[in-house]
Amino acid sequence: MGKKKKIPVEDLIIPPQDQRICGTICVCQMTLVLSSVALVYLTVAIYMPSTRAFQSGIDENPVMCTTTRNARPDSADWCSCGEWCLSKTSGGGCNQIYVNLRNNGTNLTFQNCTNSANKTCYGIDQDRADKARCIMDECKNLTGTFNCTEGQCLNITDAFECIFHNTGESLKCSGRRGKITCMDIKGLFSCNRGTCKKIRTPYNCDRRCVDIPTRNKNIVILSGDKVYLSQCQNAINTETQEEVWNESADNVVMVSCFLIKNTSDQVEAVDCINGTVLDKNMLQDLTNFTYLNYMHVAMGMSVPEIAPPDLDLTISNESKLMINLEGCVNTLMDECAFFLKEYGRDGADHNARARFPCFYAPSNKNIVVARFDLDLTYKQFLVASVIPSTLFVVSCLVLLLCQKTIYVGDDAKMRFKGCADTDTILASKNDIANSQRDVTDAGGGDNIMAL
Structure with a gap:
């Protein structure tokens, strides 16, 4: 049998595509996908929370x-x-x-203030305080007062002064057996070189915040861990502009406020509660933070006109x-x-x-x-709704327009309907020129034969 003839395979030449058409389609497809994903995600992240906020009644x-x-x-x-x-x-x-x-307390303005003093009573910074882990054998040399939880002891010696009378049995935290024993200790302990005794109730631990100058001061403002003292002429209710206290009363005003703003000669206090007055002879030249709080709560005479008691403002206890x-x-x-x-x-x-x-x-x-900010919520809802929705609609319309106006020719090239293609025009011109050349060549041959 003879060998089969090998049929030559013609290499198909795919013309280069129009980059404008391809780029437009790719960008629109990518925009359509991303905007669709954004709409799904924003439904959970923005649309539903915003709707709840609008309907919450807050x-x-x-x-x-x-x-x-x-x-x-x-x-x-x-x-x-x-x-x-x-x-x-x-x-x-x-x-x-x-x-x-x-509810909010009273905003006060203390006028013509002099001889001011500001004291911050630092407590325990849980992130920076010294901690000893008994599991790592770090409790073998503990000395001072420690608050222990599950084998980790926090040094409170410098921040608090604890007064106690009853202690438990001695617990040694050094050595292998001591380390195992101290791994589960919990409570307040008084330690000396690794030997600890649990402090039993009753005990009293006060912050070591002393030497607060109260001499020649007639206002004391407590704000968290801060104490502000000054000698002022009077106190004005910021909202009603009524005078609620005057230095002629010859006493000391104490209030608890959320924020204190101090200017050159006046003090603005925001959200003040528990306004009380004390006799001047109840404060010495120097005092401590614990005594000031005790005087404010237990010894002061309540004056609601200065600042209302917190119980009168309570909406919910928990x-x-x-x-x-x-x-x-x-x-x-x-x-x-x-x-x-x-x-x-x-x-x-x-x-x-x-x-x-x-x-x-x-x-x-x-x-x-x-x-909670309804204005900000509304702006976020508006932006999150308009931008992805607009991109989604525009990309869909462009893709639909491309589907209607773009076709693929026999040569696998995409073209706009109704628009002449440059390559096609050039090819047509070349075909016409070649035809004319063939006709001219054929006419010349006939003349030669006739001669």
């Missing part, structure tokens, strides 16, 4: 909250702050912050605090860590409790939020 005028409890239960159906809304923390592992909810209506954020910037550090101070470490503006709905006093 008053935009803030009130005041004071943290009363910061719990971390084993199981929880809500969290004060979650780091990612699409996968909220469920079960254990989240903090629950409870607050006291009340409400759930959330960072927003969702109880979560989507920025992934550790916002919850900062939130818990700022708003989770419940006074358990003998520091001042967190005090801050918050928002609530009169129909639901059990839940308060730290962040």
